[in-house]
Amino acid sequence: MEIIVQKFGGTSVRDERLRERVLQHIAEARRTYDGVVVVVSAMGRKGEPYATDSLLDLLEGRGKYLPARERDLLLTTGEIISAVVLADLLWRQDIPATVFTGAQAGIVTDARFGEAQILDVRPDRLRAALERGRVAVVAGFQGSTEDGELTTLGRGGSDITAVALAAALGARRLDIFTDVNGVFTADPRIVEEARPLKYLTYAEVANLAHLGARVLHPRAVEIAMQYNIPVRVRSTTSDDEGTLIASLSELRARAPFRERVVTGIAHVFGVTQIKVVRETVDPELQLVVFRAMAEHGISVDFINVSPNSVAYTVRDEEGERVAEILRGLGFEPIVTPGCAKVSVVGAGMAGRPGVMSRIVEALVGHDIPILQAADSHTTIWVLVPGERAQDAIRLLHRHFELERE
Amino acid sequence: MEIIVQKFGGTSVRDERLRERVLQHIAEARRTYDGVVVVVSAMGRKGEPYATDSLLDLLEGRGKYLPARERDLLLTTGEIISAVVLADLLWRQDIPATVFTGAQAGIVTDARFGEAQILDVRPDRLRAALERGRVAVVAGFQGSTEDGELTTLGRGGSDITAVALAAALGARRLDIFTDVNGVFTADPRIVEEARPLKYLTYAEVANLAHLGARVLHPRAVEIAMQYNIPVRVRSTTSDDEGTLIASLSELRARAPFRERVVTGIAHVFGVTQIKVVRETVDPELQLVVFRAMAEHGISVDFINVSPNSVAYTVRDEEGERVAEILRGLGFEPIVTPGCAKVSVVGAGMAGRPGVMSRIVEALVGHDIPILQAADSHTTIWVLVPGERAQDAIRLLHRHFELERE
Structure with missing residues (x-):
């Protein structure tokens, strides 16, 4: 079974028009792959009621009086809401979809609430849904400990969910949809001539990610590298292929060897x-x-x-x-x-x-x-x-x- | 261990002022009982973002295109958000509280999404929290099947959660907090002289509940009767004792026998x-x-x-x-x-x-x-x-x- 994982960030699902584009990307993936797994973040940004920031704002001092366990319980709801709203869109287009919380998707973590590490991924239920022809829509950014405590993986955690599932399912590729057209040679707000890169190695993107070019969570890059999962960073609003991130040998097989010293x-x-x-x-x-x-x-x-x-x-x-x-x-x-x-x-x-x-x-x-x-x-x-x-x-x-x- | 269960409806937790009253009721219960379990509904009413109705409004046609399983996943978030917000209030008053989803509280149901029936209650984790001196705040209206599917118990389901937990924990009493001062002899909007009743038998309230006097979910009444849990229906905004619902023999022990034919x-x-x-x-x-x-x-x-x-x-x-x-x-x-x-x-x-x-x-x-x-x-x-x-x-x-x- 050829599987693709697609991850949509909070800004990709914030309004109807964007969700319409998300739908097109999923429909497109279904034409090419046997199994499509979609990982979503909470909808929208600060100020919109179901965004992570808004949920935190329900708590005095953004949760500073509350144990991290309870704060995590609250935050997991944002991604669940987002996942169900997306599944609703899919069903309306006659695309059958099944929603999974992080726990249901088999994301097992330690109990470090707020920044839990994934210990294991058990994607049996997810795979069963794929085999029944369902799109699996997974609430990102969350998991569960062995004894059923709900955890979150920290900011950017949906990237980690996506790449961990891609690794566990042996996916062909992970597509990270975002609001830019891939990884740029520099911040285009500063450098006018900056342009999206076609290819990047894991090591390069790891350094870029650690250094403020917020393309992909550094831990996500490490897992992708470890399991050799090709990752595409691409725009929700376009069909451009964006930037392909893979190992140097993989990239050499796809493209003429690059003489470029600096990326x-x-x-x-x-x-x-x-x-x-x-x-x-x-x-x-x-x-x-x-x-x-x-x-x-x-x-x-x-x-x-x-x-x-x-x-x-x-x-x-x-x-x-x-x-x-x-x-x-x-x-x-x-x-x-x-x-x-x-x-x-x-x-x-x-x-x-x-x-x-x-x-x-x-x-x-x-x-x-x-x-x-x-x-x-x-x-x-x-x-x-x-x-x-x-x-x-x-x-x-x-x-x-x-x-x- | 003497345990009380308190259930607060959506209107009881809709704003700061009311939640302040809720806090007082919980603090009061802690002075009298060794263990306090609090069951909450989703916050507020239609139009407020985290109310059950508002969550349903996120779906086209209020979820008519979506399987009931996914609709339930969405709805469970309302009570979780409400429970965490209440726990935050408790912690700010130095009252340690632990939040439980329905699944974590041990509410095991069948898979009839949207109107699941409770098959079993396994309150071990809840009891452990009580023994550590924590107030247990439970998200009402929800449970989980044996294989981890999240379910909801239908409208009024938080009453059912509350009474099922009271039964499983052998609680001394269940207090249902609402916006009226108990069960009235008739609807006070129609009958000016209507007044709250001090006592009611389970059988009486079952008939009243089935018949539009929306005091308590009929299934909740049946469980209370079966396990002989005294239930008080009382107002969030007052300290009045409201209406005590119990068996006829229990009531006879507490009050002079009532000659009244009609209640x-x-x-x-x-x-x-x-x-x-x-x-x-x-x-x-x-x-x-x-x-x-x-x-x-x-x-x-x-x-x-x-x-x-x-x-x-x-x-x-x-x-x-x-x-x-x-x-x-x-x-x-x-x-x-x-x-x-x-x-x-x-x-x-x-x-x-x-x-x-x-x-x-x-x-x-x-x-x-x-x-x-x-x-x-x-x-x-x-x-x-x-x-x-x-x-x-x-x-x-x-x-x-x-x-x-």
Whole structure:
């Protein structure tokens, strides 16, 4: 049985016109595949009554007085409502559909309410529905523990539901429908010439996803990579094929080998750089600083250390608090708020010399200081002052000629 | 462990002010009982987004295209949302509460979606929460089949949830909170002197409930009677004790024996009387008429038959259709729309002669024709023309001196 999984986000099901498009994508999939599984998020955005945010707003302080277990119970209703509304549309078009809650779809999780991890997927009931010719409409973002507690998988959790089901069912492909036409070479609101990419490797998209190009939940990418499920990110409102995300070998089989070194530029705004510099070597420095961060539950990123200095970034909202903590420990931190982390991503850069040098060329040549840098085999990150971030992204996009197909 | 079950209807949890009162009732119950179980309906009425009616309105034709299984999935969300919102209120007052869906509360039903029957109640998890000092807040109106399909119990189903849990937990009492101050001797909108009753037997309230005085779901009354659970019907907005519903022997132990013959007057408006009269005895008549009704799925009531005639009532909405069906079979039915069924209820009338005679006295003495009559050991029903129904109710109320304590 050839199965496809289609995931529709909250904005894809927010009104009748969009749901009509969703219907067309499902009908199209039924012509090509034996089994169609549809995963949906809660309908709409903040302000619409059945959106996740609106449900949270029913609680004082968005649920801060309530245990996470009860908050999760509330949130699971959003996706169930959305799934039933979509199934209703399908039945009206004579497409038989069966709705499954996360629990009924066999999504078994641990009991970490609010950010549960999937432990197992038991898609027997889902498969039985597919075999009876039904479209299976699954409420995303949720699961159930072995003893029947309802859980949610955290924001973006519907992506995880979709890819976990695709893996468990051995699906041919997962289509993630969203409001953009695939994954872009950079944010088109910043770079006018940015264009959707035809192909991306899992590793590339993982780096993009971690870095603010909100295309796909990072855990979803990891599962897709692990089970080798090709994922298409595409627009609900068009028939374009969007971006195909797969392994490098899979992509090579489909397309001529790409000489491209850099694939895209991602960014995260609102980052504060923290630096602590000692005049002499201080063997305790790193230990004291990072232990303090851990004790205060502050997540740190972009770490650069030397024998007499420590530098790292935190979110802008935490910058002042971090500075106070460090001052309380007798340090004199240098705090630079409002920075941007810009990342140059490309599977082709692995083992290729000269990429960092080209980045420096592009930025420093235009008087944009690089406050920090780091690299992995598919990504180079640079930290730049926030007011120069948009320039930096545009310059890098042009420098690596990403506007060219 | 002394347990009380409290059930709050949709109008009791519709706004902050009312939910504040609900909180007080729960806090009060915690002072008296070791375990408090709270059953809630969906919040509010038609027009408010999380009410059952509003959820149904999300579906085309209120779900007529959708299988009942999927409709039920949607409807279960209303009570879950309501239960979590109430739990949030409790936590804010430092009252620890745990929410249970119907399935989690152990309500096991058959798979008759939309009107499922409870097969079993397994309240182990609920009891465990009570033992940990938690208030158990249960989403009413729903359950789950053995294989995890979510079901609803039909309108008024939260009453059934409440009484089933009370029975399974061996609760001391069930309090049904509503927007009136108990069960009244008659509808106070019709009879100015109508007053709340202090006590009622199960049998009396069963007849009242079946007959339009919408106090308690008839199936709920039957379960309460079977397990001998005392039920109090009381107002959310007051501390009055409302009406206590129990067995006759229980009530006798609590209160001086009541000499009252008649307890209350109930009514159903909007009834059409259908009569078919033959000139001679027709052995086929009853068979043909009632088979036709059954085949067309028409529910009949108030049946009077004789060898050459058949009389019965249907709902006004079906009157014209029924007349056509009968004409199609060659009959000439006499159709009297807009009638009212008025019932005189009282556990004390069993075996007492003269009640029917007093009813006739009251009505015919004021030129109100009795179109039909019937009786059981605790109720006498009369069918009267709709335009005289309010008079009939007032006259009977006065005639039996129901305004007197």
